[in-house]
Amino acid sequence: MQIDTLNNVWNQLLEPYTKSQALIDQGFELITRHYSATDRHYHNLHHLYALLQLQLEHSDLIADNENFLLAIFFHDLIYDVKQPDNEEQSAMAAAEYLFQTSYPAADIEGVMNFIRATKTHVNTDAHPDLDYFLDFDLSILGTPADVYAGYAKQIREEYSIYTDEVYNAGRKKVLQHFLDQPSIFKTDDFRAQRETVARQNLLTELQSL
Template sequence: MQIAEIKEHWMQLANKTGATTEVAQAGIEKIIRQYSEAGRHYHNLEHLSNLLCLQQQYAPLIIDNDSLLYAIFFHDIIYSVTHKDNEEKSAQEALHFLKNTSLPADRQQKIYGYIAATAGHLNPLADPDLDYLLDFDLHILGAQPAQYNTYTKMVRKEYWLYPDFMYRKGRKKVLQHFLGQTHIYKTPAFREKYEQKARENMERELEGL
């Protein structure tokens, strides 16, 4: 998905939910600028594009596609490897924009909650739409080995300022967290299609750390 397509999807969503053209344009310009920041080797426009494509693919199974789309657009708008509040700040950015739409407060808060949930990839409310967002975000874990290896290299580049021993320690913790769960993916569709490959990929990476 090219930038023009990303913009088109955004403008349709923003206009549909009551944002003025001026507000919508300013919103997408900021989103593209943020996802294009130097140092974003994985959490960039390609990652955003991949999630938008997954949303299109699974849209018939999603109840509130507009809310899910807003969560996708904003979920990594703030990203710094030295901070632990990226998801919270990204959620706040979304809420700041959504106040200029016609979405009711409860849906704005739902989107805020969706984005905040990507911090731990947990869904305590058992919201089926949030399950899809979290699975979309972890889609790369179930990729083919070559693509997965490229992903791990890109993530390492994002954490370039950390020495190897620190990075390996943190990465092991992340991998062990996911491998220790009964299921990595929350939706039946993703479990069937990607669960086994994701475990194989992470176990292989863990062995090599």
């Protein structure tokens, strides 16, 4: 089951940095509680699991898989559609938890920077691992049309507090922002495999709004 896989990965990540199983369990409870909230329709445990699968497939191309995995677990920990600072709040929550362990402070800062980068999806430091991290986060954009349509519906459900008029205006800006980029994906792998499909999906949704 997905939850068992997530739990196993979490334990393997944290065991070298704390002798307290209670602290490890507390961290996983924090993760599952937030990602299982009833208002989560896309940014949930299934999303986490999907990113873990991508990490597993590409782990030989990632220099620091520990930082990468921790950033996956925490990157959408805080997700409130009414707030503009979810990424910063998620980064701070990651730091608050990790500083209770012996995880190196410099690496904690690296995890926080990865999480913060999901706000703009800009890799200002040209960090190769961050290119993959951001591409994983946007990988849903380059999936088959029916999968993408399901994703778009889930996002709309997460923003259900807003009227169609308000939501559509905001969603159009997001879609157009990605379409205006020279490329949606940053790595050669994802550009080759998903760029064309992603652009068609975004255009199709844009035209439907």
